[in-house]
Amino acid sequence: MTVTLITGANKGIGFETAKQLQELGHTVYIGARDTGRGEKAAAALGARFVQLDVTDDASVSAALATISAEEGRLDVLVHNAGVLGNEPLDGPTALRVFDTNAVGIVRVTEAALPLLRKSSNPTVVTVSSSAGSFWAVTNPDRPEFHLPVPLYSASKAAATMLTVQYAKAYPGIKFNALEPGTTATDMTAAFGIGRSPEESAKTVVRLATLDENGPTGTYQDETGPLPW
Numbered sequence: 001m002t003v004t005l006i007t008g009a010n011k012g013i014g015f016e017t018a019k020q021l022q023e024l025g026h027t028v029y030i031g032a033r034d035t036g037r038g039e040k041a042a043a044a045l046g047a048r049f050v051q052l053d054v055t056d057d058a059s060v061s062a063a064l065a066t067i068s069a070e071e072g073r074l075d076v077l078v079h080n081a082g083v084l085g086n087e088p089l090d091g092p093t094a095l096r097v098f099d100t101n102a103v104g105i106v107r108v109t110e111a112a113l114p115l116l117r118k119s120s121n122p123t124v125v126t127v128s129s130s131a132g133s134f135w136a137v138t139n140p141d142r143p144e145f146h147l148p149v150p151l152y153s154a155s156k157a158a159a160t161m162l163t164v165q166y167a168k169a170y171p172g173i174k175f176n177a178l179e180p181g182t183t184a185t186d187m188t189a190a191f192g193i194g195r196s197p198e199e200s201a202k203t204v205v206r207l208a209t210l211d212e213n214g215p216t217g218t219y220q221d222e223t224g225p226l227p228w
Contacts, residue, residue, distance in 0.1 A: 004208065007078065008080045009080060017204045018041070018045055022047055024209065029050050031063060050063040051063065074118075074119060075120075077123070080127045081100060083152075085152050101152070102158035116173055125176055126162070128178060130221075132157035135226075159177065163217070176217070180200040180201070181221060
């Protein structure tokens, strides 16, 4: 049984990813900051819940300790938790956005590495965004060109780079980042755009179910590798 942890999985792309992986037979742990919402989401899927706030070291450590005690390993880690930060630019907002979207990846990955090393096919997937791609945000034909979200964009650029650097540092573990496609979630509600989370989750699932010979250090969407 493949053991999978998804951060920020009580709604949106994270929830749909959990649903699809659960249907494929994974033992899915839904990580969520809010206990009530996380438990409700896990119950709806028949998944497991761990309280996990990616901005809190103690919360991250406790969540991975729970998985270690119950499973003894972790096969798949999906970094999905994120915030838009579509607010007036100031230092506190910047710190909050980067803490969630980039530093949170470091916190959770570092806590998970001992368990990932115990897997026969360890895989880490980062839900990034082409809003953090220089290629996309300078291309008038791309939707990202028209999105004025500087903190989100900058933090997602950091998320993709962290993925590539982790892939280089740990060649025995697959690390891949993805652009899920413009998706209608709570985060994008203000813009009134996007397709269903179910559709976007398919790319996450594809990268989360790579075999042992799958790629690492890539940035992809549903069509394959992307420039960034």
